[in-house]
Amino acid sequence: MILVTGGAGFIGANFVLDWLAGGGEPVLNLDALTYAGNLETLASVDGDPAHRFVHGDICDRALLERLLAEHRPRAIVHFAAESHVDRSIHGPGAFVRTNVEGTFTLLEAARAYWSALPQGEREAFRFLHVSTDEVYGSLGPDDPAFTETKTYEPNSPYSASKAASDHLVRAWHHTYGLPVLTTNCSNNYGPFQFPEKLIPLMIVNALAGKPLPVYGDGLNVRDWLYVGDHCSAIRTVLAHGRVGETYNVGGWNEITNLDIVHSLCALLDELRPDAAGSHARLITHVTDRPGHDRRYAIDARKIEHELGWKPAQTFATGIRKTVQWYLDNPRWVANVQSGAYRDWVARNYAAREAGR
Ligand code: NAD
Ligand code: DAU
Secondary structure: OEEEEOOOOHHHHHHHHHHHHOOOOOEEEEEOOOOOOOHHHHHHHOOOOOEEEEEOOOOOHHHHHHHHHHHOOOEEEEOOOOOOHHHHHHOOHHHHHHHHHHHHHHHHHHHHHHHOOOHHHHHHOEEEEEEEHHHHOOOOOOOOOEOOOOOOOOOOHHHHHHHHHHHHHHHHHHHHOOOEEEEEEOEEEOOOOOOOOHHHHHHHHHHOOOOEEEEOOOOOEEEEEEHHHHHHHHHHHHHHOOOOOEEEEOOOOEEEHHHHHHHHHHHHHHHOOOOOOOHHHHEEEEOOOOOOOOEOOEOOHHHHHHHOOOOOOOHHHHHHHHHHHHHHOHHHHHHHOOHHHHHHHHHHHOOOOEOO
16 A cells, blocks of 8 residues: 555646556545645546545644554655645745645654564655755756756745755655655646646636736746656656655656647647637736746656656647647536636736736
8 A cells, every 4th residue: 555645636646546547556545635636536536445535634643643554555655735836926834834844744754654664664665755846946048957966946935845845855864764765857737737737727718718828928948747757757766766866857848838838729729729710819928927937957867767767758749638638628627617716816817917
């Protein structure tokens, strides 16, 4: 059995679904079901005896102790986090609570559990911490891509809280010997992503004929990775990663935001043409994100050379699958666009001026 935290969110749920599709080992899935957690995403494994869902908070030490004692997992894969940069600008407190305090609480519960295990289980136990490339800061146009030894220079409340959690994980290994692994991944996209993030937001807005709000000049660069490839990287690191090491995970796909939005419009023009004209007519430049990082790029050679992992999808194949998934799942999309979603859209976009 493995314990997954945040397994009702975008990446965590994709990981749980892929893991269970691989057969075999059961998953205990702990998730607080914040706005970003969605049991509908896990509907296909509802009733699967290999999937046990627990509604709870990683800050709840007593709950963590009880779950670890009852289920005796051989590993913890830690996804649970507040994950959206714009939300961290509007309300950083939740990010410090879940990402820093929650990771601390989970590490402490894991340490107590792990140190009482019999020797063989102690040696086999792993704590895999899922982190982000944003902890490394922003790159200039000609800077080399982030390697695992790049200094940490987080710029947003989100990335600062993730950096803090990475440091805690590192310290729990160096001080207490907890067998940790850390992955720092680039921007993910794919099925079940909440439409607050760039790619799903642009797809749902385009389908609704709404403006496509590009922050600033739209020339910020991200390195995009299909979520299924991120999940396979995590499985690889869990199985074969060297304890105490960090592994950068990326798709070798550096693309500007404007190019992302244009490719989405082109795909939608092909798959769901709009009589009013190309979806690109909806592109609107709006006021930039404060402190907006200009460029991220991942050097993923370590995980490739040491562990033999490579992404299976190119951006062209992954983005087509993703657009098709959103076209095929209008009910999932409609259900997540609840009142709370509408409040967020009003809060984040109403204050942004168009034409900036
Ligand atoms: P998400 O926001 O879609 O999901 C987060 C999940 O965590 C939700 O199900 C939420 O209910 C749960 N959660 C939040 N607070 C919790 C708490 N206190 N206790 C228990 N559960 C809680 O996030 P995501 O995009 O799936 O990201 C998952 C992880 O991967 C995060 O740690 C994030 O930092 C990291 N990451 C994300 C990306 C990306 O592009 N999305 C890239 C690299 C790394
Ligand atoms: O790099 C990994 C990170 O990628 C993860 O750690 C985060 O959890 C994840 O949210 C993501 O962060 P970004 O800030 O890069 O993702 P987001 O989808 O919010 O934005 C991607 C880019 O698109 C960014 O440059 C901001 C821009 N953007 C975003 C939105 C929501 C827009 O131009 N308009 C928008 O409406």
